[in-house]
Amino acid sequence: MKKLIGDPQNVVRDALIGLEKSADQVRVDHENRVVHRAVPKEQGKVALVSGGGSGHEPLHGGFVGMGMLDAACAGEVFTSPTPDQVEAATTAADRGAGVLHIVKNYTGDVMNFEMAAELAGSVRVESVVTDDDVAVQDSTFTAGRRGVGVTVLLEKIVGAAAEEGHDLDTVAALARRVAAEGRSMGVALTSCTVPAAGKPTFDLPDDEMEVGIGIHGEPGRRRVPVAPASEIAQMLVEPILADLDMTSSPVIVLLNGMGASPLLELHLMYGEVAALLEKAGVTIARRLVGNYITSLDMAGCSLTLLRADDEMIRLWDAPVNTPGLRWGA
Amino acid sequence: MKKLIGDPQNVVRDALIGLEKSADQVRVDHENRVVHRAVPKEQGKVALVSGGGSGHEPLHGGFVGMGMLDAACAGEVFTSPTPDQVEAATTAADRGAGVLHIVKNYTGDVMNFEMAAELAGSVRVESVVTDDDVAVQDSTFTAGRRGVGVTVLLEKIVGAAAEEGHDLDTVAALARRVAAEGRSMGVALTSCTVPAAGKPTFDLPDDEMEVGIGIHGEPGRRRVPVAPASEIAQMLVEPILADLDMTSSPVIVLLNGMGASPLLELHLMYGEVAALLEKAGVTIARRLVGNYITSLDMAGCSLTLLRADDEMIRLWDAPVNTPGLRWGA
Numbered sequence: 001m002k003k004l005i006g007d008p009q010n011v012v013r014d015a016l017i018g019l020e021k022s023a024d025q026v027r028v029d030h031e032n033r034v035v036h037r038a039v040p041k042e043q044g045k046v047a048l049v050s051g052g053g054s055g056h057e058p059l060h061g062g063f064v065g066m067g068m069l070d071a072a073c074a075g076e077v078f079t080s081p082t083p084d085q086v087e088a089a090t091t092a093a094d095r096g097a098g099v100l101h102i103v104k105n106y107t108g109d110v111m112n113f114e115m116a117a118e119l120a121g122s123v124r125v126e127s128v129v130t131d132d133d134v135a136v137q138d139s140t141f142t143a144g145r146r147g148v149g150v151t152v153l154l155e156k157i158v159g160a161a162a163e164e165g166h167d168l169d170t171v172a173a174l175a176r177r178v179a180a181e182g183r184s185m186g187v188a189l190t191s192c193t194v195p196a197a198g199k200p201t202f203d204l205p206d207d208e209m210e211v212g213i214g215i216h217g218e219p220g221r222r223r224v225p226v227a228p229a230s231e232i233a234q235m236l237v238e239p240i241l242a243d244l245d246m247t248s249s250p251v252i253v254l255l256n257g258m259g260a261s262p263l264l265e266l267h268l269m270y271g272e273v274a275a276l277l278e279k280a281g282v283t284i285a286r287r288l289v290g291n292y293i294t295s296l297d298m299a300g301c302s303l304t305l306l307r308a309d310d311e312m313i314r315l316w317d318a319p320v321n322t323p324g325l326r327w328g329a
Numbered sequence: 330m331k332k333l334i335g336d337p338q339n340v341v342r343d344a345l346i347g348l349e350k351s352a353d354q355v356r357v358d359h360e361n362r363v364v365h366r367a368v369p370k371e372q373g374k375v376a377l378v379s380g381g382g383s384g385h386e387p388l389h390g391g392f393v394g395m396g397m398l399d400a401a402c403a404g405e406v407f408t409s410p411t412p413d414q415v416e417a418a419t420t421a422a423d424r425g426a427g428v429l430h431i432v433k434n435y436t437g438d439v440m441n442f443e444m445a446a447e448l449a450g451s452v453r454v455e456s457v458v459t460d461d462d463v464a465v466q467d468s469t470f471t472a473g474r475r476g477v478g479v480t481v482l483l484e485k486i487v488g489a490a491a492e493e494g495h496d497l498d499t500v501a502a503l504a505r506r507v508a509a510e511g512r513s514m515g516v517a518l519t520s521c522t523v524p525a526a527g528k529p530t531f532d533l534p535d536d537e538m539e540v541g542i543g544i545h546g547e548p549g550r551r552r553v554p555v556a557p558a559s560e561i562a563q564m565l566v567e568p569i570l571a572d573l574d575m576t577s578s579p580v581i582v583l584l585n586g587m588g589a590s591p592l593l594e595l596h597l598m599y600g601e602v603a604a605l606l607e608k609a610g611v612t613i614a615r616r617l618v619g620n621y622i623t624s625l626d627m628a629g630c631s632l633t634l635l636r637a638d639d640e641m642i643r644l645w646d647a648p649v650n651t652p653g654l655r656w657g658a
Contacts, residue, residue, distance in 0.1 A: 002518040002519060002535070002538070002555055002628060003518070003590075003594055004518070004558050004561060004590055004594035004595070004597060004598045004629075004630060005557070005558050005594060005597055006557045006558045006559055006597070006601075007557075011593070011597065014558070014597045014600060014601075015593050015594075015596045015597040015600070016596075017597075017600040018595075018596035018597045018598065018599040018600025018601070018603070018618075019596045019600075021599060021600050021603045021616075022584070022596060022599045022600075022603075022616055022618045023618075054593065055591075055593060057591060057592040057593045057596065058592055062592070189331040189332070189333070190331060206331070209331070226331055228334070228335045228336075229333050229334050229335045229343070230335055232333060255351070259589075259591040259592075260588075260589040260590075260591065260626065260628070261332075261333055261589075261626070262384075262386060262588040262589065262620070262623055262625055262626055263386040263387055263391070263588075263620065263623065263653075264340070264344050264383065264384060264386045264623075264625065265332055265333035265334060265344075266333070266347075267344045267345075267347035267348045267351060267386065268333060268334055268335070268340065268343045268344040268346075268347045269333045269347065270347040270350060270351045271343060271344070271346040271347025271348075271350050271351075272335075272343075272347070274347070274350045274351075287350075287351050289347075289351040289352075291591070291592065291620075294591055294592065294593075296591055296593065297589065297590070297591055297628070299331060299589070299626070300333075301333060321656075324592075326655060326656050327650075327655050327656070327658070328657075328658065329656070329657065
């Protein structure tokens, strides 16, 4: 295993130390492994709290800051944060206007965020669960579809709405609307290696790729021979368009790297994807290309399309200032 | 070779198509493979033109836009752009106030930018050459030190100065000052694979890393067994501090990923580097952690330290809006 790490058991702790030192926007509660805003919001703002297993950086701790999250819980690598962590984040983030939990649809995450909401009894909590991955219906860690790339878009859009001062019901309703409008599909060229395991999560022959990969290396739909980018783009675009009509409103496109694929390749893939979408009559309103929801050192990419109405696009364009996503501020 | 690409011979062309589609800030002259600003500056602004071999994205095309470059030439992968390309970029970018060429110190780049300056006879051109890599004195493609990470910091700082309307002599003098104040050192955990070659540029055993690696996979100082992040941090920090006293003024730190190392590891490495710098009495004024000058699919990282005076820090903080670096706009 070749990684820029120390003791494999302490990777999450050590990375949070580095994140805090590297970013003005956040401070870290190291005991609870919660990333908070460096400058907390005043009373009265709905707080957004997310989190999940580590290994998907910049998700979620890298999206804490003005215009996105108020706090994020970092679980061990590919492991749900505990209810205690989520409760600590929820209680600390509440500014009297309630807290929205943003949860990716994995059984452990859903359960632990629910328990945390009960533990934080005096705080009003609403939840939104993302389940945008069209690859498989159930999966290793999931009942129903897995939550992946739409989580990034949701945290940005809903974060901007919370910043504007809307109440918890309004913010939660928007979050559910965004979650319903997004679909994703991913492909892996290589496996990934969990530091504490020390060996690749799955075996993938040198001439094959996994179509429909999960962000923890969960199996997808099928293995196929390594294909040119134009064919990979088809394998991502077609299942999404088959699942949801994306021509009825403009879309926000996220072409996301899995962690080990360089930007040269992500640019190239975006070009192939955009050409297919144009041919299919999909109108691209906004786009984001880079590493936003990763899977450790996996090579590959995922595509997320979100049907976005005018309000969502306006909120997408609003200023954001986090370690992982920043513009207009 | 597993990559998100089509025909390996057309990787640069295809990636430029994707870059242009993915980024509002730029448009691409595909014939000359020059990335221009989508909204050119008005007459009277000094233009910044850079470029080099592809495979280092977001450098350089990803740094075209308000506050950084006016144009960037994309050579083939790890191959200097031709004099004709650079001339086309220079002539198109000139707004009557002259052009600053920002050139990394590789023999082909230096020669071709010089020839381009002669070809663009009617345009006044000044040049700055970056040579910040302390690893080796001469190298496969280099007489003298190699130009690496400081190029990113220079393009940001000098780009902001050009935006303020200073004349060519002032902008060029600042650029040379920045180039003189920066030092870098890199490490590779894996080799990289040039698409047209189809196999790794060099062999690196599973239990070794290359200390002092070049961004094209050129040999560094030595091979050593894979080490913990804290020891890797020492291997990066110590040679830089031995080369230039970094305690005499605050520094801007770039902890840069080589392309295939995930952000989790880069955060962790930054924590180790920052701890060493604090111990050595170095004051960190600003920091940037992520993939900014990459080496295709190489795993590893590099460290750049830049002694920054108040003016450089003010210019660093100024708004920038490029595909690869953006804040305040």
